[in-house]
Amino acid sequence: MAIFNIKKKEIECKIVYYGPGRSGKTTNMEYLYKTYKKQVVGEMVSVDTEGDRTLFFDFLPMGLGQIKGFDIRVQVYTVPGQVQYSSTRKLVLKGVDGVIFVADSLAVRREKNMLSLKDLQHNLKEYGINILKIPLIMQHNKRDLAEQGLPLMSIEQMERDLNRQLKVPSFSASAITGDGVGATLKECLKLTLLSFKKQFKSG
Amino acid sequence: MNIAKKIKILLQEAELYHSQGLLNEAMEKYNNAKELIQSNEQLKTNQNLINGISKKILALKEDINKIEKAPKKPEISGKMQDLIKKMVSFSPDKNEDLKALDGAIALAKFGQIKRAISEFNELIKTDSLRIVAAKNMLRCHMALSSMDEAVAQYEQWTSDQRFSTIQLDKLRVFLENILKKEGVEKKLPKREPPKDSIDQDQVEGPDVEEDADIIDINSMGITIYRGPNKGQVVEFKVKFQLGNKVSLLIPIRDKDLIDVFKVGDIINDIQYYSAAALYRGSGTVTSVKEIKIGPLRGDYCVDIKILLK
16 A cells, blocks of 8 residues: 655556566566666665576666656565465565566466466455455566567467456566566556556545 | 487586486476487487486486475574674564564574573563573574573573563563473473562563563454544554564554543553464554654554553
8 A cells, every 4th residue: 555655745556567487578578677766765675596587576776756746756676486384475465555477478387377376366355455456557578579489478468368457558578678577567657646646536 | 209309408408407406306307308218219228328317317316305305594693693693684663672682682583592592582681572582592592402501591581680570480480481381391490589678660660571482473353442433443553563462564554543541541452463363363553653754754653561461
């Protein structure tokens, strides 16, 4: 849940990159860190374990300037994708305002994507959050691998698998080249800020 | 497609999956290639090819093994530990003490046991968190496989005047139960209360003492006992839980429901829903507060101390 600091005129929110192991969540964040230097307001913190797998989470603090006199600060996190880190994923999701689901386009990872999305739904529910109501963006990552001859799922198939019911905005991306990375985060932030606006109005 | 081409494609895919860190997928492709070779009369004598693939499979197995054997929760830097605390205490609704408690619990969950012990030790200084911090500290000692440390810690507290006799009794029973579960039958020392003094627990009201063994409650069904909706069963989602204390968030538009709850009310026949089961019990309303800041401003937070049957 975002923190509204009226005295400091500051809004701080939390965005989490979710998805199966090796789908490119950390690579998304690394690209943001390298490319959006102006918006990055601190070091990217990351703990990897054996085989470059995210251990606990990655963290990147960002500042998006001002909206209506309020400084917008964003804490960006990734979760560890490996199945055994379920409890860690749940902890990282605590207080989340917006989620980016990074799906792996490789055909061999089809089932992992679906299981991870189900895991997201379950963990959000544990915090009383309906997956249909939270700002959520779908990213179809690793589209560049088609050039290397690896079998990828079509976007249509991924949309059918993952986004048929959710109907959330989705982006094709290649986190390694940066294609679609900025657009994904931008859309997530847009939805998150809109959601705050709605909450304010109804509150 | 001829078999040589099929094998070439499988090996290329395996290399690419390996480079992506998809070790199991790479392994499957190498195995498929090996099987194809071994089932082909012309190729199955090509020992160089089979050996080459076998080496790759062996290397992959070693990589998978390393990953599986890597410590799941290694000790990390202080900076990262601070970040863990910051991450889980990201909430506008809690006071600083509760945020600190959340942070310490998270450190323990992330396997940062030594730092967690030090944080719980600090929290023991806070009256309202003493018991919950102490219980968690004992758990942390046990997690370090240090039963003796846990017992020594408890024994040290028996002469620590910050702990009342009743608080110590609770900790003693708690620790004895844990030891029993570990197969250790041990009677821990008690502190005898002075005969002519009144223990502070006899004059103080209940604090936020936690029974940390309580299950996680997702929602509660309460039969409305006051007001226009009296008799109706309403399900409330639990927004936050600390031990046996849960917080319900009621939007201002449900003013009728907010008016039902008064501090001190004892609510009978509550249905507590956890992820796995339904429990019945009762509860006491310990606080009804309006949220003053943030997007939920104007809504109400109702705290209930739960008692399961």
